[in-house]
Amino acid sequence: MSETRNGATPHALAVENVTSGYGPVTVLREVSVTVAQGEIVAILGSNGAGKSTLMKTIAGLLRPSAGRVLAYGREVSRLAPEKITSAGVMMVPEGRQLFGELSVADNLLLGAYLHKREREQNRKQLEIVYDLFPILKERLRQAAGGMSGGQQQMVAIARGLMARPRVLLLDEPSLGLAPQVIEQVFAALARLRELGTTVLIVEQNALQALDLADRAYVLERGRVTIEGAAGQLKDDPRVRAAYLGPRGEPATP
């Protein structure tokens, strides 16, 4: 269903019964996920569950063999990735993929390439980005590749934001970061919600993701096995057993 219950406003994002994978290898099987405008939705799941495959399918890097993806009621799953970006859906990929040799400023500018003539708007967006990640303003001339892991993650999110996306897809933004830096990144994401950006976030860091998100889905071996309000999932014994420790701390592998 791409429409919300009252039938009036389409979801920001609707993944409908999507089956997807890599050539002959099917990874996702009939996956359905919705994200309402302004919502933060988390995707949880262990290594290899298909989380990145879901993100890549939404972003158009993989084409579903069945089902479809809609952004604001319009089917995007047959579009090229850059058209999906133009439709307002922007992915910050796992592993960041910055241009390490380029300065922070140039990485941010590249994020704004869709709007390169809209200087005034880009300037305003830069102010929003600096407000979220003040460190970036101090490091504009530094090569992105020379920043710490946490700072690089901030550059990656900031670059995605420069495209002024309506829906931001974040694949494991906390991967490899120190706890304190993770806090900073999540605090910035909470502020983003206040600015009205819709977010679909993949996280292994289940507790933090559930604290941030409005709703969440658990993917296991390519299928959605649990979905619900984030608070509800935090109390779900299956989620606690698999992704949270007995007192709510991350389960040790």
Ligand SMILES: Nc1ncnc2c1ncn2[C@@H]1O[C@H](COP(=O)(O)OP(=O)(O)OP(=O)(O)O)[C@@H](O)[C@H]1O
């Ligand atoms: N390019 C590829 N070609 C073939 N199979 C792939 C490819 N990329 C991923 N897979 C397989 O698809 C499955 C799901 O991978 P995916 O990257 O979506 O998992 P994930 O949930 O993001 O895991 P992680 O938490 O480790 O990032 C895995 O079995 C993986 O081996």
Ligand SMILES: [Mg+2]
């Ligand atoms: Mg992944």
